[in-house]
Amino acid sequence: MNSPRVLIVFFSFSSQTRNLLQGLSKGLREYDIQVEWQQLKPLQALQFPPGSYLATVKMMLTTFFRKRLAIEELSPDCFQNWDLIIVAGPTWSYHPSGPILSLLDRDGERLVKDQLVLPFISCRGYWRMHHWGLRRLLRSKGARVLCPVVFAHPVAEPWRTIGVFLKLAGKVPESGKSWFHRFYPKYGHSSLQINDAKAIGLIIGKYMQKGKSLQELSFPAPVPVD
Numbered sequence: 001m002n003s004p005r006v007l008i009v010f011f012s013f014s015s016q017t018r019n020l021l022q023g024l025s026k027g028l029r030e031y032d033i034q035v036e037w038q039q040l041k042p043l044q045a046l047q048f049p050p051g052s053y054l055a056t057v058k059m060m061l062t063t064f065f066r067k068r069l070a071i072e073e074l075s076p077d078c079f080q081n082w083d084l085i086i087v088a089g090p091t092w093s094y095h096p097s098g099p100i101l102s103l104l105d106r107d108g109e110r111l112v113k114d115q116l117v118l119p120f121i122s123c124r125g126y127w128r129m130h131h132w133g134l135r136r137l138l139r140s141k142g143a144r145v146l147c148p149v150v151f152a153h154p155v156a157e158p159w160r161t162i163g164v165f166l167k168l169a170g171k172v173p174e175s176g177k178s179w180f181h182r183f184y185p186k187y188g189h190s191s192l193q194i195n196d197a198k199a200i201g202l203i204i205g206k207y208m209q210k211g212k213s214l215q216e217l218s219f220p221a222p223v224p225v226d
């Protein structure tokens, strides 16, 4: 019997989504799930971090208005039937990121129509509007949308918001040299969360191998921090 096949379509600006997905795919592969990757690459290379306060505010404003970021063509191999497609990326100003919006505008119907799709979100903490918008877009393209997997940065407010802003502006807020480090030890997700992503991959893999419906699955959102 052929192994179930999963396509992961993702965008990641500062590697946080990518790190979580690597955990998730480890879990999937332990159940012999075939995993294929499609990274979304903006036509105009994006620099992380934007590197100044002005560039950061500009990016936050344009993304709030859901500016699309044109992307390279997907591999033709993406356009086939999958047992599951994972559409993954960060929250940008309460919305899906520009490359994901471009993907759905241009290829959405061809990619996800009649397919089972798992939305996967990496964010600092505010993901609900992103999730609603993404779900609406996926459904409008004909996808059968599963409950999302959401990871938030495991640092309390207001530090995580200030920390992300400083990071985007090119500072190093997590630096051990700064007093801020006490409240903000790390940018992004922890290694425990990457393990949690693997645990979710194991559950999904087990369901797929047993032929159980993934529609029965729902994970607490955001995934609780250990």
Ligand SMILES: Cc1cc2nc3c(=O)[nH]c(=O)nc-3n(C[C@H](O)[C@H](O)[C@H](O)COP(=O)(O)O)c2cc1C
Pocket: 011, 012, 013, 014, 015, 016, 017, 018, 059, 060, 063, 089, 090, 091, 092, 093, 094, 095, 122, 123, 124, 125, 126, 127, 164, 168, 188, 189
């Ligand atoms: C322009 C911009 C806007 C953002 N807006 C939000 C937001 O509205 N809510 C949130 O929780 N995180 C927000 N973030 C933080 C990212 O979602 C978070 O850092 C995520 O882990 C990044 O994932 P990535 O490295 O895969 O791109 C924003 C980040 C950027 C660059």
